[in-house]
Amino acid sequence: MAVLSYLEAIRETLRQELRRDSRIIIYGEDVGVRGGVFRVTEGLQKEFGEERVIDSPLAEAAIIGTAIGAAVNGLRPVPEIQFADFIFPAINQIIQEAARIRYRSNGTFSVPLVIRAPFGGGVHGALYHSQSVEAFFAHVPGLKVVVPGTPYDAKGLLAAAIQDEDPVLYFEHKAAYRSLKGEVPDERYIIPIGQADLKRQGQDVSIITYGLMVSYALKAAEELEKEGISVEVLDLRTVRPLDVDAILETAKKTGKVLVLHEDNLTGGLGGEISALISEHALFYLDAPIMRLAGPDVPAMPYSPPLEHAFMVTPEKIRDKARELAKY
Amino acid sequence: MAEANLVQLGRMSYQEAWNLQRRVGEGVGSGALLDTVLLVEHPPVYTVGRSAHGSLENLLWDEKRRQAEGIDLFMVDRGGDITYHGPGQLVGYPILNLSHHGKDLHRYLRFLEESLIRALQHFGIWAGRMPPHTGVWVGDEKVAAIGVKASHWITQHGFALNVSPQLEHFLGIVPCGIEDKGVTSMERLLGRQVSLQEVTPMVVEQLARVFEFQFRHVTPADLNIE
Amino acid sequence: MAIEVVTMPQLGESVTEGTIGEWLKKVGDPVEKYESLLEVATDKVNAEVPSPIGGKIAKILVDPGVTVPIGTPICEIEVEGSGAGQEAAAGVTPAAETLANAPAPTTPPVTAGAASSAVEGRGRFSPAVRRLAQEYGIDPGQIAGTGAGGRVTRNDVLRVAQEKPASKPAAAVGTAPAPAPAAASAPQPAVLLESAPAVIDEGDIVQPLSSVRKVIAERMVRSKQTVPHAWLMAEVDVTGLVELRERIKDEFKGREGISLTYLPFMLRAVVEGLRAVPEMNAQWNNDSIVLKKSINIGMAAATDRGLIVPVVRNADQKNVVGLAQATQDLVRRSRAGRLTLDDLSGGTFTVDNTGAVGTVLTYPVINAPEAGIVTMESIVKRPVVVGGMIAVRSMVNVCLSFDHRVVDGAEAGKFIQVVKKHLEAIGPDTSIY
Numbered sequence: 001m002a003v004l005s006y007l008e009a010i011r012e013t014l015r016q017e018l019r020r021d022s023r024i025i026i027y028g029e030d031v032g033v034r035g036g037v038f039r040v041t042e043g044l045q046k047e048f049g050e051e052r053v054i055d056s057p058l059a060e061a062a063i064i065g066t067a068i069g070a071a072v073n074g075l076r077p078v079p080e081i082q083f084a085d086f087i088f089p090a091i092n093q094i095i096q097e098a099a100r101i102r103y104r105s106n107g108t109f110s111v112p113l114v115i116r117a118p119f120g121g122g123v124h125g126a127l128y129h130s131q132s133v134e135a136f137f138a139h140v141p142g143l144k145v146v147v148p149g150t151p152y153d154a155k156g157l158l159a160a161a162i163q164d165e166d167p168v169l170y171f172e173h174k175a176a177y178r179s180l181k182g183e184v185p186d187e188r189y190i191i192p193i194g195q196a197d198l199k200r201q202g203q204d205v206s207i208i209t210y211g212l213m214v215s216y217a218l219k220a221a222e223e224l225e226k227e228g229i230s231v232e233v234l235d236l237r238t239v240r241p242l243d244v245d246a247i248l249e250t251a252k253k254t255g256k257v258l259v260l261h262e263d264n265l266t267g268g269l270g271g272e273i274s275a276l277i278s279e280h281a282l283f284y285l286d287a288p289i290m291r292l293a294g295p296d297v298p299a300m301p302y303s304p305p306l307e308h309a310f311m312v313t314p315e316k317i318r319d320k321a322r323e324l325a326k327y
Numbered sequence: 328m329a330e331a332n333l334v335q336l337g338r339m340s341y342q343e344a345w346n347l348q349r350r351v352g353e354g355v356g357s358g359a360l361l362d363t364v365l366l367v368e369h370p371p372v373y374t375v376g377r378s379a380h381g382s383l384e385n386l387l388w389d390e391k392r393r394q395a396e397g398i399d400l401f402m403v404d405r406g407g408d409i410t411y412h413g414p415g416q417l418v419g420y421p422i423l424n425l426s427h428h429g430k431d432l433h434r435y436l437r438f439l440e441e442s443l444i445r446a447l448q449h450f451g452i453w454a455g456r457m458p459p460h461t462g463v464w465v466g467d468e469k470v471a472a473i474g475v476k477a478s479h480w481i482t483q484h485g486f487a488l489n490v491s492p493q494l495e496h497f498l499g500i501v502p503c504g505i506e507d508k509g510v511t512s513m514e515r516l517l518g519r520q521v522s523l524q525e526v527t528p529m530v531v532e533q534l535a536r537v538f539e540f541q542f543r544h545v546t547p548a549d550l551n552i553e
Numbered sequence: 554m555a556i557e558v559v560t561m562p563q564l565g566e567s568v569t570e571g572t573i574g575e576w577l578k579k580v581g582d583p584v585e586k587y588e589s590l591l592e593v594a595t596d597k598v599n600a601e602v603p604s605p606i607g608g609k610i611a612k613i614l615v616d617p618g619v620t621v622p623i624g625t626p627i628c629e630i631e632v633e634g635s636g637a638g639q640e641a642a643a644g645v646t647p648a649a650e651t652l653a654n655a656p657a658p659t660t661p662p663v664t665a666g667a668a669s670s671a672v673e674g675r676g677r678f679s680p681a682v683r684r685l686a687q688e689y690g691i692d693p694g695q696i697a698g699t700g701a702g703g704r705v706t707r708n709d710v711l712r713v714a715q716e717k718p719a720s721k722p723a724a725a726v727g728t729a730p731a732p733a734p735a736a737a738s739a740p741q742p743a744v745l746l747e748s749a750p751a752v753i754d755e756g757d758i759v760q761p762l763s764s765v766r767k768v769i770a771e772r773m774v775r776s777k778q779t780v781p782h783a784w785l786m787a788e789v790d791v792t793g794l795v796e797l798r799e800r801i802k803d804e805f806k807g808r809e810g811i812s813l814t815y816l817p818f819m820l821r822a823v824v825e826g827l828r829a830v831p832e833m834n835a836q837w838n839n840d841s842i843v844l845k846k847s848i849n850i851g852m853a854a855a856t857d858r859g860l861i862v863p864v865v866r867n868a869d870q871k872n873v874v875g876l877a878q879a880t881q882d883l884v885r886r887s888r889a890g891r892l893t894l895d896d897l898s899g900g901t902f903t904v905d906n907t908g909a910v911g912t913v914l915t916y917p918v919i920n921a922p923e924a925g926i927v928t929m930e931s932i933v934k935r936p937v938v939v940g941g942m943i944a945v946r947s948m949v950n951v952c953l954s955f956d957h958r959v960v961d962g963a964e965a966g967k968f969i970q971v972v973k974k975h976l977e978a979i980g981p982d983t984s985i986y
Contacts, residue, residue, distance in 0.1 A: 255679070255681045282680050285679060285680050286681040286706055286708075326700065326701050327700055327704065377574050377575070378594060378599075380617075405599055406597045429565070432565045432568055432598045433568050433595070434566070435598070436597055436598065462597075475597055475599070476598070477598055477601065478603075479603055
C-alpha cells in the first residue's frame with residue numbers, strides 16, 4: 001500500500017481503469033500532451049495513445065455531447081471539464097440528455113459516463129476558477145454526484161463511478177489535490193456510490209459534510225476535543241443520492257447537527273440535509289440545525305483577505321461547532 | 328438607501344448649534360425625525376471633550392490671550408480632548424440612530440473617516456487613517472478631527488474638516504491632546520484657495536455613499552422641532 | 554430583594570472594551586430602566602449607557618478612568634423584587650400540600666402559578682428534551698440547565714434520569730399504572746416502611762450508599778412490599794443443548810466473532826414461553842392488567858457499577874444468533890460503561906443467568922412492574938432416570954418468581970413447561986438459524 005496524494009490517487013485509478021477496460025476513453029482540454037492543467041492525466045496519453053486519451057477543442061458542450069453519444073454506443077467515456085466553473089456550457093447536454101436517456105428510453109439506453117471536474121476555492125483562482133457547482137447537479141434526478149474527501153475514497157469512488165451504468169459527476173477539490181495524502185491500496189476496490197462514511201465518532205455535535213471540508217472538520221474536531229467537546233464527523237462522499245440513514249443516525253445520536261459546505265449557503269446541500277433531519281428526526285433534536293457555508297456573494301473574490309473571508313476554514317468550523325455544543 | 332435630512336446651517340454660533348443638536352437628537356431618538364446631518368461653520372471656539380476630564384491642561388493660551396484672539400471656550404459632552412472650530416472649517420454633526428447602522432460605535436467612526444477620506448481624494452489629497460488616533464490624517468498632520476457622543480445609539484457631535492481655517496488658532500491648544508502631531512488644512516495641502524462652498528457638496532456626496540443615505544435638503548424650520 | 558449585576562455593554566461588534574467615563578448615578582440613587590447610568594469612553598466616542606433594569610444602585614464595581622472588556626461586571630443594582638419575594642413565600646405552600654397528599658402529581662398543577670413561575674422564563678425546551686422528559690417522567694422545568702442562557706439540554710435530562718433511574722415510567726413504582734400516562738404517577742417513597750435501624754458496634758464500617766445502591770434498595774423494597782411473589786422451579790435436561798454448543802462453538806466464534814453461550818438459547822425458550830402464555834408478559838395496573846405487545850427481555854447482570862438490567866428489545870424477532878449478538882453487544886457496552894438509557898428501560902420480563910455465580914436454586918425478586926423473572930441455574934451433570942435406566946445427564950434448574958396478582962400457578966406452570974420443553978427439544982444437530 002502506497003501513500004498517495006489525492007491527485008495521484010485519481011491518476012492511478014484512471015490508469016488502472018484504462019488498463020482494465022479498453023472501452024474507457026479520456027478526453028478534455030489539455031488532458032493529453034500537457035497531461036491536464038493540474039497534471040491529473042499526466043503520462044496517460046503516452047501509455048494509452050491518442051485514441052484513448054484525447055485532447056479536445058475548447059468546447060464543453062461538444063465534449064459532453066459527444067461523450068453522451070459515445071457512451072450510448074458502448075464506450076465508457078471519462079471526460080474532464082478543466083474547471084467546474086466551465087461546466088455550464090455543457091449543462092444542457094448533462095441535464096436534458098445524459099440524466100434522462102434511461103428514463104426517456106424506458107431503460108433501453110443508458111449513459112455510462114463520468115464527468116470529472118476540479119472545483120472549489122482557497123487556491124487564489126478568483127471568480128472563474130473557484131466555484132462549487134455540486135448543488136446544481138444534486139438537484140437533478142438521473143444524475144449521481146460524488147465528492148470524495150480523502151485519497152482512499154477518491155480511488156474507490158472513481159472506480160465505482162466508472163463501472164456505473166449511469167452518468168456520474170465526479171468533483172475533485174483543487175485544494176485537496178496536493179494537500180491531502182493517505183494510504184491507498186494498490187488493488188482495485190469499489191466504494192459504493194450513495195454510502196456515507198463516519199470519519200470520526202463523537203457524542204456532542206455531528207458535523208455533516210463532504211469533500212475538502214471533511215479534513216477541515218476533522219481538524220476542528222481535534223481542536224475541540226482539547227476543550228472537552230466530542231465531535232462526530234460524517235463524510236457524505238456522495239451528495240446525490242444522499243445516505244439518508246447515516247444522516248439520520250448521527251443526528252439522532254447527538255441531537256446537534258452542523259452541516260458544512262464551501263458552496264453558497266442558499267439552496268446548497270445544507271438545506272436539503274437539514275430538511276431531511278427535521279422531517280425524520282425532529283424529536284431527537286436538541287438545538288437548531290446549523291449551517292456553515294460559503295456566503296451568498298456572486299463569486300469567489302480575488303483579494304486574498306476576501307477569499308479567506310469567503311472560505312469555510314477549520315477555525316470557523318471550530319467556532320461554529322463550539323457554539324452548537326454550548327447551545 | 329435610507330432617506331435622511333441634510334441641514335446646511337451656514338455660519339452659526341457654537342451654543343446655538345449645540346442647542347439645535349440636542350433638539351434634533353431628541354427627535355431622532357423618539358423616531359419623529361429621520362437621521363439628520365447638520366453642516367455648520369462656527370466662529371472661533373475651543374471645545375473640550377470628556378477625555379480631558381475637566382482639565383484645561385491642553386489649552387496653552389491663558390484667558391487673556393484667548394479673549395484677545397476672540398475665541399470662545401466650551402466644555403462639551405463628546406469624546407476626545409480639546410479641539411478648535413472656526414471660520415474656514417466644515418463642521419458636521421450627523422445625528423443618527425446607530426440602531427440602523429450596525430450598532431457599532433467604532434464602525435461609525437470609521438465611516439466618518441471614510442467619507443472624508445473619499446471627499447479629500449476628489450480634490451487630489453491622499454488622506455488616510457492613523458490608528459489608534461481617530462481622525463483623518465495626511466502624513467503626520469491631521470486634516471479632520473472627529474469626536475462623538477452616543478446615547479441610546481443616537482449620535483451627536485461629529486467631524487471638523489479643515490478646509491481653510493486660520494491654523495494659528497490651533498497654536499493655542501494641543502489638538503486632541505496629541506503632542507507630537509500637527510494640524511493641516513486643504514488650503515495648505517493644495518497650495519491654493521479653497522472654499523467651503525467648493526468642498527461641501529463633495530462631503531455631502533460621500534456621506535451619502537458611505538452611509539447609504541438619500542439626502543433631503545431641508546431648513547431647520549422644516550424639522551418642526553421648535 | 555434581588556441584586557442584578559450590570560456588565561459593560563456591547564458597544565459594537567468591533568468594540569472590545571470601554572473606559573468608564575463618569576458615573577451619572579451614585580450608590581443609593583434610584584435608577585429607572587433605560588435611564589442613563591454612566592458614560593463610557595471608547596476611542597473618540599463618549600457613550601451614555603442606559604440602565605438595563607430599574608432599582609437602586611447597590612454597588613459600583615469599576616471606577617472612572619478604568620478600562621474593562623465588554624461583559625465585565627461594572628455595578629450592582631438592587632431590584633425591588635416584588636415578584637421574586639412573593640414567589641419565594643408562596644412557593645412553600647404547595648410544597649407542604651404535596652407532602653400531605655401522598656399521590657401528588659409530579660408535574661406542578663397549573664393553578665399553583667407561583668411555584669411554577671420561577672421556571673416560566675426558561676420554559677422552552679427542544680424536541681429532544683421534551684421527548685426524553687416525557688419518557689422518563691421528569692418535569693424539565695425542574696432541571697437546572699447547563700446550556701446557553703441556562704437552557705435545559707438533552708444531556709441535562711439524561712443526567713437527571715440517570716441519577717434517578719427509577720423514574721422510567723414503566724419501571725417507576727411497583728403499583729404504578731404501567732402504560733403511558735406515567736407523568737401522573739409520582740415515584741412516591743411514602744409507601745415505604747422504615748427498616749429497623751442497623752446496630753453499629755465499634756470497628757464496624759459504615760458505608761454511605763452509592764446512588765445505584767439506593768435505587769436497588771428502593772426497588773427491591775417496593776417490589777417485595779407491593780408484589781405478592783410466588784415461586785416455582787423446574788428441572789430441565791439440557792444434554793442435547795450442551796452437545797450442540799460443544800459441537801458448534803468454535804465454528805460459531807470464527808464466523809460470528811463472538812462466543813456462543815447458553816444464554817441466547819434460554820432467551821429463545823423464554824420467548825416461546827411468553828408467546829404461549831401472554832399473561833406472563835404483562836403488568837399489574839391496579840384495576841386492570843396490561844398485556845404487553847413487545848417482548849423485551851431484561852438480563853440481570855452484575856457490573857462494576859452494580860446490578861443493572863440491560864434489555865434485549867423485540868427478543869421475539871430474533872433467532873439464537875441474533876440474540877447472541879444482542880446480548881454480547883449489551884455485555885460489551887455495559888463493561889465499557891456505554892449503555893444508553895434506552896438499553897436499560899422498556900423491559901417486559903427478566904431473565905437472570907444465576908448459573909454464572911454457581912447456584913442451583915434461587916428465589917429472584919421481580920423487577921416490578923413486570924410480572925415475572927426466571928433464572929437459569931448452573932448446568933450440572935447428574936444421574937437421572939431416563940426410560941427406566943439411570944443415565945448421566947446435563948441438568949439445569951429453572952426458577953420462576955411471578956406476580957400472583959397477574960397470574961396463578963396454572964399459567965406460571967404452563968410457562969415454565971414451555972421453556973423446559975423448548976430447551977429439551979434442542980439436540981446436537983438443531984439449527985441455530
